Amino acid sequence: MVFADLDFLEKNFIHYAKEDTQSKYANKDQVPTTPGQVKMMKELAGQVKDYGLESYYNEKTAFAIGRLPANAAGIAPLGFFAHVDTVEYDDRFPVRPQVHRNYQGEKLALDEANGIFLDPAEFPDLLTLKGQTLITSDGKTVLGTDDKAGVTGLLAALKYLHEHPEVDHGDVYVAFGPDEEIGLGGQRFDPADFPGVEFAYTLDNGRPGDFEYETFxxxxxxxxxxxxxxxxxxxxxxxxxxxxxxxxxxxxxxxxxxxxxxxxxxxxxxxxxxxxxxxxxxxxxxxxxxxxxxxxxxxxxxxxxxxxxxxxxxxxxxxxxxxxxYENIYNGIKDKPYVVNLALDAYEKAGLTANVQTFRGGTDGNFITQKGIPTPNLFNGGGNYHGRYEYVTVEQMDQLAELLVAIVSEHARQSREGRDERPLEKYW
Incomplete structure (x- = not known):
């Protein structure tokens, strides 16, 4: 079932994927490390104003911050994070997204001249995407699914909330961040940009349904x-x-x-x-x-x-x-089960089977959790992150948008009727 505007998702993802927002550790003393990130974040700060958000770009931390004002009383603020940077790639080749409509599980030639193919025999998860609109790279560089799919899904959710005022919500804060790929962005985030926010979620790598609240x-x-x-x-x-x-x-x-x-x-x-x-x-x-x-x-x-x-x-x-x-986000979440239970309840509401797993890495959520805002990770869709075989589908980003709205809506309902504070289960 289509939740958001698929054309909106496709156009926004392709637009932002084409922007050069590599983070570069060699420039670690600059904030952020590349000017392309500033350009994209300022553009995002402007775009979210179209969806009723107040927004600004924090020059000190290099985060673009937005707030969707509450339309109902008694609901604590919550937040979402998506990072705009990508891993470094060969600057000779700009990102050129390729759209494959009604994908049927066939082997795709990304860069046939150099023998680069996206093949279900090598990447079997592609077979689960039949009938969807698949977006890939051109085989020469990354696509930027990590994390421009998260950015795009978040934009679609904000647009939906703006167009559906019947969905009750408290203040919803969003942060588009820099330099996540080199471990610097989350360290610089200022919690003062999220006043009153009890908890938040990152929208980093993972298939629809994936959910992580334990990292290295x-x-x-x-x-x-x-x-x-x-x-x-x-x-x-x-x-x-x-x-x-x-x-x-x-x-x-x-x-x-x-x-x-x-x-x-x-x-x-x-x-x-x-x-x-x-x-x-x-x-x-x-x-x-x-x-x-x-x-x-x-x-x-x-x-x-x-x-x-x-x-x-x-x-x-x-x-x-x-x-x-960084520290395991579970250290800061284990005694605050609501942030996990709310997400699990929202997954069910959105028709997703939650796949709770450990995240064999780290996210901005590690640093943000240490700053007092428990921040587990949801997903952004796609697969084969950080390489020329990266992909995402429009429908997966749509599922992310639906989940984000479900979290916002379910948080409003539980604020009225009682929070789900069950002790956390161990999934590992």
Whole structure:
């Protein structure tokens, strides 16, 4: 069943997908990191005014903020987040969305000259999209489903609420954010832009029905090792080879706690990069786990390993910098079940079967939750995020818009009749 205006969804997604809004970590000291993000957010701040929102662009945080004023009393404000940035891609190739109407599960040539095909034999989820309007890249770069599908679904929901004043709601706040892909946007969000908001939702990756209120705890580590260079012909008892020490460190890391052997609720320690010479070496690591105690144990494992090597080679040869990146949103949600139960009730109201799962990564919601606004993740539709095979359908974005309106409406109903405060179930 069509909920919103499919032409509106298609045109808005294609329009914004074509805008270059890459976030670039090399520009991390700029807010935001690229001017294309500013352009799109200011455009969005203007567009939502057409749907009855008050809006502005926060120059300090680089968030575009909107508020749809309440049309009924006694309903606490809630919020939604969608990020405008995409991962980096080859600047030689602009994003060129391709529309495939009434898709029937066939193999699609995205860039036939270079042998790039979107094939259900490789991506079987495509077979679930028969009859829908499929939008893909041209095979040369990303499409931008992450998160321009979330942006588009949110716009459609706001337009629907504007055109259907019979749907009761409190203040609805929206935030279009920058630099999510490099982990900076959510850190800069100012809760003062969401006054009185008890909880919010991100609209990040996932198929219709997906819902996540548990993410990784995350740290990044950098280990620098200092060697002693001596001519190899005279090195006996004098040379200390930083490459050899680095190899010893890498060999001591647990072999079964790596991403390629982890799934579901497993955590891992991943070597992201390494470089070395006799004189010096450097290793980059990321540490991930859902369970807080196991996460701390992984951090301690790295510290202890460096300490043991320090006893062997001299502590002054090692410089370990371990930096917390984000915490599991479940830590801030577990004692506030309403934000989860409301979403689950709304999924049912919208005719969606909730697929509750762990999010093997992080979202802006990690940082926003730590700022006092519990923020689990819904979905934005599509699949194959961050690559040339990325796709979405108009109908999936329509399902997102319907869910957002259902959340707003159900929150109004439960504000009058009583909140669903059941204790949270464990889905993992």
């Amino acid at each position: 705890n995350a740290s990044a580590a950098e280990l620098k090792i200092k060697g002693t260079v001596v001519h190899p012909g005279e090195a006996y008892g004098l040379m200390v080879n930083a490459t050899t020490i680095m190899t010893e460190f890498l060999e001591a890391l647990p072999k079964d706690q790596v991403p390629e052997k982890s799934r579901g609720h497993d955590g891992f320690i991943m070597v992201t990069d390494a470089e070395s010479s006799v004189d010096s070496a450097r290793v980059g690591l990321i540490i991930r786990d859902f369970d807080w105690d196991k996460f701390l144990a992984k951090e301690d494992l790295v510290r202890d390993l460096v300490a043991r090597l320090g006893e062997k080679y001299g502590a002054d040869r090692f410089d370990l910098h371990l930096r917390r990146q």
